Amino acid sequence: MSGIRNNAPHEVFNAFMGLTEQELPYHRWRAVQTALSDGMLVA
Secondary structure (H helix, E strand, O other), X not given: OHHHHHHOOHHXXXXXXXXXXXXXXXXXXHHHHXXXXXXXXXX
């Protein structure tokens, strides 16, 4: 996911994040979200 975040258009990254949120259990989704948002401001 970090490769997509760094290289893909914003819309593509958001689509992958939406799919990830839908498919993963909540605790795993939070781990992904936390890892990807390290150093970033997330609204």
